[in-house]
Amino acid sequence: MKLYAPSTIEAIKEKHRFQLSKSLGQNFITDKHVIERIVKGADPSEKDLVIEIGPGIGVLTAEAAQQAAKVIAIEIDSKLIPILGETLAEYDNVEVINQDILKTDLNGIIDEQGQLGNFTGDVKIIGNLPYYITTPIIMHILENSIHAESITVMMQKEVADRIKASPGNKTYGAISAAVQYYCEVEQVISVPKEVFVPRPKVDSAVLKLTIRKETPVDLIDEKAFFACIKAGFGQRRKTLLNSLTGTYGLSKDEIRTILEKAGIDPVRRAETLDMNEFADIANGVASAKQ
Ligand code: SAM
Numbered sequence: 022m023k024l025y026a027p028s029t030i031e032a033i034k035e036k037h038r039f040q041l042s043k044s045l046g047q048n049f050i051t052d053k054h055v056i057e058r059i060v061k062g063a064d065p066s067e068k069d070l071v072i073e074i075g076p077g078i079g080v081l082t083a084e085a086a087q088q089a090a091k092v093i094a095i096e097i098d099s100k101l102i103p104i105l106g107e108t109l110a111e112y113d114n115v116e117v118i119n120q121d122i123l124k125t126d127l128n129g130i131i132d133e134q135g136q137l138g139n140f141t142g143d144v145k146i147i148g149n150l151p152y153y154i155t156t157p158i159i160m161h162i163l164e165n166s167i168h169a170e171s172i173t174v175m176m177q178k179e180v181a182d183r184i185k186a187s188p189g190n191k192t193y194g195a196i197s198a199a200v201q202y203y204c205e206v207e208q209v210i211s212v213p214k215e216v217f218v219p220r221p222k223v224d225s226a227v228l229k230l231t232i233r234k235e236t237p238v239d240l241i242d243e244k245a246f247f248a249c250i251k252a253g254f255g256q257r258r259k260t261l262l263n264s265l266t267g268t269y270g271l272s273k274d275e276i277r278t279i280l281e282k283a284g285i286d287p288v289r290r291a292e293t294l295d296m297n298e299f300a301d302i303a304n305g306v307a308s309a310k311q
Pocket of ligand 1: 045046047048049050074075076077078079080081095096097098101120121122123148149150151152154
């Protein structure tokens with residue numbers, strides 16, 4: 022049975038009286054090549070644990086189960102749980118958890134799976150993300166220091182473009198700077214909207230985010246770094262001098278001194294700053310407040 026075939030999805034819907042939920046971002050993949058490319062992008066070995074976000078009817082789960090030691094799939098829609106029980110019945114290394122990914126203690130799951138001896142290698146996160154919460158899911162994983170090697174996920178092309186954008190590019194923003202601080206970003210594949218059921222309005226892309234083992238810049242205070250990114254991009258059109266004034270409880274003159282010490286022209290805008298420059302400002306602020 023081709024699990025990814027539109028006819029299979031129709032048959033499952035009919036048998037289980039299942040309706041696809043738009044509000045849960047249920048756009049299922051119907052293309053074997055795309056499924057293979059996502060899992061190949063994550064590159065799980067037979068020692069690895071794969072955590073899948075939103076398995077749907079299990080097309081990526083089944084592909085990953087053939088390569089990894091163990092697959093944990095986290096699905097919010099309770100109506101999909103009995104369906105997954107059937108579609109993944111032949112794999113004894115798959116466990117489905119009926120939970121909201123944003124409320125899931127991923128490090129707890131990883132520790133438990135390690136203690137049970139279910140994997141001895143790395144943790145690789147995969148998924149065709151529900152588009153309504155793409156950014157919250159990625160930031161949930163990164164901000165909570167989940168012990169994963171990489172995150173290989175499909176998202177709207179527009180979000181992928183923002184995440185991988187460089188300074189000076191008009192799509193470069195807070196999400197680019199934040200994700201690139203935590204990860205090396207590469208695009209695995211671009212995916213046309215025609216391969217989904219139902220068909221979304223926009224095209225998609227798969228990014229592989231390889232989580233850095235060491236931070237790319239030295240920071241005195243990580244919070245000051247993220248505050249600088251947030252304030253700078255919160256008011257993109259303002260000069261750095263204006264957007265940062267008040268952010269740290271510092272006056273305009275104090276911000277001007279910090280920018281000048283960092284060798285950054287106060288009339289520049291956040292969208293032109295690279296990671297080292299954000300770090301220089303944040304470290305200037307941290308030193309001024311010590
Ligand atoms: N992996 C399947 C595929 O590619 O065909 C389904 C992908 S579909 C874009 C997104 C999946 O995420 C759906 O199964 C949806 O029910 C699930 N989902 C939505 N919100 C979720 C959440 N907060 N936590 C876990 N799963 C969620």
